Amino acid sequence: MVRVGILGAAGYTGGELIRLLINHPEAEIVFANSESNAGNKVYDVHEGLIGDTELEFTSEMPFDKVDVVFFCFGHGKSEAFLKEHTIPANVKIIDLAQDFRIKGDHDYVYGLPETHREEIAKCQHLANPGCFATCIQEGLLPLAKAGLLTHDIAVNAITGSTGAGQKPGATTHFSWRNNNFSVYKLFTHQHLHEICQTLNELRPVSAPRAIDTLDEGFEGDGITVDFIPYRGDFARGIFCTEVINCDKAQDKDAIVALYKEFFKDAAFTHYSDKALDLKQVVNTNKCLLHVEVFGRKIVVTSMIDNLLKGAVGQAVQNMNIMFGLDEKVGLNLKAAAF
Numbered sequence: 162m163v164r165v166g167i168l169g170a171a172g173y174t175g176g177e178l179i180r181l182l183i184n185h186p187e188a189e190i191v192f193a194n195s196e197s198n199a200g201n202k203v204y205d206v207h208e209g210l211i212g213d214t215e216l217e218f219t220s221e222m223p224f225d226k227v228d229v230v231f232f233c234f235g236h237g238k239s240e241a242f243l244k245e246h247t248i249p250a251n252v253k254i255i256d257l258a259q260d261f262r263i264k265g266d267h268d269y270v271y272g273l274p275e276t277h278r279e280e281i282a283k284c285q286h287l288a289n290p291g292c293f294a295t296c297i298q299e300g301l302l303p304l305a306k307a308g309l310l311t312h313d314i315a316v317n318a319i320t321g322s323t324g325a326g327q328k329p330g331a332t333t334h335f336s337w338r339n340n341n342f343s344v345y346k347l348f349t350h351q352h353l354h355e356i357c358q359t360l361n362e363l364r365p366v367s368a369p370r371a372i373d374t375l376d377e378g379f380e381g382d383g384i385t386v387d388f389i390p391y392r393g394d395f396a397r398g399i400f401c402t403e404v405i406n407c408d409k410a411q412d413k414d415a416i417v418a419l420y421k422e423f424f425k426d427a428a429f430t431h432y433s434d435k436a437l438d439l440k441q442v443v444n445t446n447k448c449l450l451h452v453e454v455f456g457r458k459i460v461v462t463s464m465i466d467n468l469l470k471g472a473v474g475q476a477v478q479n480m481n482i483m484f485g486l487d488e489k490v491g492l493n494l495k496a497a498a499f
Contacts, residue, residue: 163188163484169233171195173323176207178473183214185491191227192219229253254286255476261288262355272479275427281482292471294352296399299448300463303423305363310384318401319393343392350390360384398439399467405459413454428488437462445494446474
């Protein structure tokens with residue numbers, strides 16, 4: 162049994178993580194930390210869990226009693242927390258923030274199972290990928306490995322309001338978000354760094370370099386991504402379209418074969434021969450992909466649930482891998498029929 166501690170347990174990701182782990186046959190939640198909610202029942206905050214658990218939030222952090230701790234903090238808070246607190250060396254860490262996703266002076270492994278499975282299985286500290294980053298990368302990985310990403314990549318992706326976190330804001334307020342649509346962080350979204358990092362690692366050494374862009378901050382001498390994120394008027398999910406220009410016309414059957422081969426052993430990433438819609442992935446840990454080819458242009462549709470495959474579902478998947486469990490355990494989630 163994997164003994165689990167959760168920090169930042171009162172937010173959206175904390176609630177989803179608790180929902181998964183109380184039904185995980187190989188995991189036990191030892192503590193769910195929230196200073197502001199200490200002593201309250203978890204279902205007082207995460208009301209959908211009423212009847213499922215009597216777990217209470219606590220201000221305590223008994224790291225000596227757990228095997229793994231999940232950081233469900235906002236971005237920047239994980240690194241600050243570790244400067245002020247000591248976690249035993251034998252306790253694994255899964256960080257859902259962006260603090261350690263970029264390679265640097267740390268030992269965190271980037272937790273994208275489709276590309277880093279062997280490293281994940283051996284690691285002590287893991288940086289869980291971002292939601293947009295997961296969705297966008299999954300759609301591009303086979304093309305990166307095949308050396309077909311030689312031009313700037315145009316990406317449009319729409320996310321649900323839960324991607325902005327639980328704290329209310331001007332652009333998450335229901336009256337503003339409902340029946341509305343907007344663009345934000347044009348070409349500057351923070352997930353671009355980790356996206357380009359993975360794609361450039363996967364690209365064959367012999368592959369031509371992508372054409373430079375004006376933005377030298379995002380691997381301008383390698384694969385680059387022009388990313389336009391949108392706020393959707395729904396709660397959860399990411400719907401992404403990616404347009405890839407190639408130097409010569411591509412055969413659709415050959416491109417589809419690349420995708421099916423690349424993801425043949427993936428537990429949750431699947432290629433669909435039919436066009437996709439967002440409801441197919443909401444409330445699941447799936448990533449679904451579809452490809453169309455128009456001469457020299459490849460158009461990829463990629464979809465995930467931003468709170469599951471884009472956050473805690475993938476984090477639990479990584480926990481399973483880190484502890485030698487079947488990576489599907491506790492994640493047998495089904496999309497609603499309607």
